[in-house]
Amino acid sequence: MAIYVTHWSMTSDITAESAHRLAGEWAKSWRLSWLPDRLLTRDQAIAGMDLAEIFSTQDFRHDSTVRARACVCAGQLGIPLELIGLELQHRRHP
Secondary structure, eight states, X not given: OOEEEOSSEEXXXXXXXXXXXXXXXXXXXXXXXXXXXXXXXXXXXXXXXXXXXXXXXXXXXXXXXXXXXXXXXXXXXXXXXXXXXHHHHHHHOO
16 A cells, blocks of 8 residues: 655555645645545645545454554544545445
């Protein structure tokens, strides 16, 4: 799993989800493809990309370390992990 981060975008080698930076130098200037209605900080966008990768694998269900990392990332976004899982699952299987 790898998240590729540039000054303007974030992509993944295992999921189609992405993040893009808006023009400007605001603290919250990133948007996630799976959470388009919220502006995020760079760190929050990375956490969101990490979650997209986590939920795209089976490790989430079977590895307590991966689940703990997912909980930390969800906390950075301020969204319950269960809601994130439902959103990402729905995007993968509409």
